[in-house]
Amino acid sequence: MPVQRVAGIHPGQTEADVQEEVHRGVLLTTIGKALAWARKNSMWPATFGLACCAIEMMAAGAADYDLSRWGMEIFRASPRQADLMIVAGRVSQKMGPVLRHIYDQMPEPKWVISMGVCASTGGMFNNYGLIQGVDTIVPVDIYVPGCPPRPEMLMYGILRLHDKVQREARIN
């Protein structure tokens, strides 16, 4: 039996009701903001532990601190699948080209956290063996101080990086 809908009649709801329902149920945003939201909520770090800071980084990823709360529990062994490099530890002069190589292999967009004083400035190792600050090799977004930083400090740095990712979308 054919049924036809009569235009303009909304049983139980006025036009204003429908408009209010739309406002309440639909979230309007921009593509950039939505992309940034997706990026920051599953930001996969590259596995790049160099020294004792890597122990704290692993602790941050393990059960007690649990980076998976921000979708970051998968430390990618391949830089091609990662979009965050956590430089955890001191970078020797010979490791510098390797680090840059891994950074170059990561797809855009990509971010770098310099974890600990050694990666940030050379720390206590002001000598011939170590690079005095990884920012001479790659651009760094967040510096996390400490020797080594506790997992809470790394997580705070990661959250600040998330803010930065979201903020960059607003600027763009």
Place this chain on the structure above:
Amino acid sequence: MRGADLAARLRNRFPDTQEFRGEVTVTVQPHDLTEALRYLQDEPDLSFRFLSDVTASDWPELVPRFWLAYHLLSIEHTHRVRVKTGLPPDPDPPHVASVVGAYPTADWIEREVFDFFGVVFDGHPDLRRIEMPEGWVGHPLRKDHPLSGVNTQYKGAFIPPPDQRGL
């Protein structure tokens, strides 16, 4: 043989032999080094057949300036000896004969001494840097190498030390 006995035995061949707290040190001239190590290796009652380490030290205020120390171990007799030789500051870099022919394990440790002190081992099969990056300028464990404020030497780029970047 231990301590004083070993020193007395070695003093027949090497007059400049010292014993201190059971450690025996033989000092030889650089041109006698290879022959001395051969002797220590081949004599049946000595038979120092294992070269534990080659180290060096830099004394800018002394002549000879660079002192090499060869640490030998006899696995048969379980005694040890240290063979020292001093290299003059002139010519720079100093030259000494390689002992890779007698002790194949000297290959990498002589490369390490070359890397850090710039001592050239003549006759070494492959004398390259082993610890520092290729193209590094200077030899870091020399006393006149700067102790801090070292540049980042990265693929030819010159990045000054942190206190000279004008940040």
